Amino acid sequence: MVETRVAPRHRVMKPAKIEYGGMKTPCTIRDISVTGAALEISELTGIVPAAFNLILPEEKLKLPCHVVWRREFRIGVAFD
Template identity: 70%
Template structure:
């Protein structure tokens, strides 16, 4: 398989949450780079196309949009 990502991703297992319309939903960051991340959710749910990813441990809030979806996981690009 040929890697087509702009920036290399680092595997992590970091707690985060998404904020959409004032509601927060927990997730786990499975891998991350300077351009995006793969997120995993504990339950199957409808993830909006755009939201803010909040990473409390790093004190980050990142606007992002979904680029792929698979059941409990989504891939996002940072805006």
């Protein structure tokens, strides 16, 4: 399989939160790069909007991003 990503991804298991409309939904970052990440959530991905802020409490970061793909309990995002 040929790798087509712009930046290499690093496998991690970091707690994070998806923030939108005053709500915060917990998630886990499964892999991350400088351009995006794969997130795992415990709720169905249909409730996550197309654009939101990803909060990484350990790093004290708040990153705007948008969804590029969806699976049942996973979403891929690109950082804006």
